[in-house]
Amino acid sequence: MDKLLKNLKYLFEAKSLAVVGASDNPEKLGCVILKNLVEGGFGGKLYPVNPKYGKLLGLTCYSDVLAVGGNVDAAIIATPAQTVPGILEQCGRKKIKSAVVLSGGFAEVGNDALEQQVKGICVKNNIALIGPNCLGVLNPHTRVDSIFMPFYKFQRPAPGSISFITQSGGVGSTIVDLAASYGVGISKFISYGNGAVISEAGLLDYLEADGKTETIILYIEGAKDGRKLFEAMKRTNRKKPIIVLKAGRGEEASEAARSHTGNLAGDYLAYKAAFRQAKVVEAESLEELFDFVKIFRQTLPRGRKIGVITNGGGIGVLTADALQQEGLELGRMETGTKKAVGASLPSYGSAGNPLDLIADAGVEKFSGAIEAFMRDANMDAIIIDVLFQVPPIDERLLKVLIKASDDKRKPIAVVAMGGKYTEEQRRMLESNGVPTYNNPLSAVKAVKKLAEYAEYRRSL
């Protein structure tokens, strides 16, 4: 990794941060960001910068970064485009190692010269730059946070092991917000916008080496350098699964992408071929990005034979349909399993796969069935369809499912669809690392991606 890229750690692990363009006007980004850093509990030193103010939120405000007395690790810049080169020059003189430029008005609207100028200054001064035209970064571990959305509208996720690289701030942020609401932990969120200095390939390299990142989501419209991206994907994906969504596939969508982050969306089929070759996990929609990344917190399965356990016959039937459609198999129960689960079924139940425990099954039957499936060599992964709504199911089932999810023998996925009560159960499961889905097809597609990635890893 080159020196410039390494300097990103001064941003993610910043012990001192300047917020250039800080303000007390709540309509200005610099106001929201400063407030978020203070209220979010950023532990390092904070230096608001704006010649108009003496103090902001009780902190001394500086006329420019050079006026700050102490060391500054990184700068978040939220000022109009034309002021950015001058500010970055000052950052260089102050030996600031990394910066985020949130402002738009660069290559995405045809101001290529301005973007090149920014790039030149950063390269000369070894400033690891994120942006311009982006949301910047969020690191829940250190509370470094340049996202200009207020907390009440956009929840911050807990620290975790999933990292996001996204060209579009809006797309990335919706997924992080969703993750936060389900208690899914995040390592690093990086909205890089135009990617003038560091683009997706560099970010992949950085995250490959990052000790806190285990899985990576990548949303791209058009890569800066397709060849570099391909090589970086191939390298990183061998160690850490990459889930990718490529937007801007058709001609009209591609045109929309160009005016969005100034990058050509390029030929989708070429991207698709590259994804296949690099063996990364491709998502076809925003929803799949989140569906897929969650399952990668589970153990990799040894094969494609799936066991299905349910207390709702219809959901079991739909799961069997989805498995067939996606090319996975229903495992054939071993004799021992048949005996173990058959003994606990009522006369009108049947010990097949899907295993329908019937709506009057209590928590113990789920627990017994899961253990029997964990021992069965013909089951490589277990999908558990739960109707939380029926009377015999209570909170003890959550413990059973969390235990199964922590069990390293096999991966599991839970399907539960319903209203408020069911959603609460799902949140409790997700925040304990259990992947949950609101319909069987989504769960099956995710399990399939996990099985395919497992096959790839075994082939290495």
Add this chain to the structure above:
Amino acid sequence: MDKLLKNLKYLFEAKSLAVVGASDNPEKLGCVILKNLVEGGFGGKLYPVNPKYGKLLGLTCYSDVLAVGGNVDAAIIATPAQTVPGILEQCGRKKIKSAVVLSGGFAEVGNDALEQQVKGICVKNNIALIGPNCLGVLNPHTRVDSIFMPFYKFQRPAPGSISFITQSGGVGSTIVDLAASYGVGISKFISYGNGAVISEAGLLDYLEADGKTETIILYIEGAKDGRKLFEAMKRTNRKKPIIVLKAGRGEEASEAARSHTGNLAGDYLAYKAAFRQAKVVEAESLEELFDFVKIFRQTLPRGRKIGVITNGGGIGVLTADALQQEGLELGRMETGTKKAVGASLPSYGSAGNPLDLIADAGVEKFSGAIEAFMRDANMDAIIIDVLFQVPPIDERLLKVLIKASDDKRKPIAVVAMGGKYTEEQRRMLESNGVPTYNNPLSAVKAVKKLAEYAEYRRSL
């Protein structure tokens, strides 16, 4: 409609209800159901029936239905299978017009003789029977409710115009629960299980004539009589759109379906052909059932040209991708629209379709753009992608979107993905009739189904 079928109104509009198998043991279905009827505010007379009790929840409890002094419109029966024929005989003598049998233990476990006996008694006595082996019915307009799930786990929806016919109680109930949590109103929910006396075809006929039903969801595993179902679908779908999900497609899933409600799942390709010919709307997953039915509360579009408005560039790009993938067109803006929306855009915005209002757009810009698209003859439907998380958007946008949804000129769909705050906004929109989706592809698929159904209706 035959007389037996007509008698269903004595169930849905019951002024007096017997609950046979009522109990004070919270583990018994009859206990939960009686409690739900009382607490749910059922307005008619309630007669608990069980020889073991003198009173239940303050109500006189009767030894059998014949002991009830007044008239009884319908009976909900929650007693073991072998007791059901005797109870139905008594219902016949009491001139009870309709009944629900919740209990399992009939054809689905091979007890065909018992099921035939039940059928014979009902036909002889003109009892419109729902079940056996089901959840029965829910009518939010009258609070008739035989669902044995407690309120805190399973929310009851508001009165509305969508009706559900479902062979699987579990599948149907998860969608109703979901609908309730989003404030989507329901007309009638019917879980008919084995369908011994009245099956899906009869229920479609009943709902076709039902003044409170505008759209119908149908979930089937295997029809009692495929030809009758096909004819009923064709007739009803001409007036009221039917959204159908067929489960039990593959061989293994089909076997699971047989042991679930005792019906053969049959050849899926034959079903698929019938759906196409009847021009009903086929859903491929549980999720699509709910996604699709919501859009049918909107005006039918005149064509397939779609306008997209967003304050998040990336979401716009993904919407354009989804439109292309699903074979819908991006409408080409009329000159007047270009001028109208162009005037309000910042220098770095572009007046194209998708129209990217940029993250700093406020409520007024959305409002102006929607009105311009409503007037544009090249836009048949409007998809509005909203990032609720950004600072300039506030609750006033909800009013703008509800107004657009009520506007009979064109249908709209809203895409909004995010955490708690965004979900709250979605709930408020849905409870006001605005169809919302958490990703562009789902919205586009729903709009496509609406456009196809509109084409069919124009062809009549």
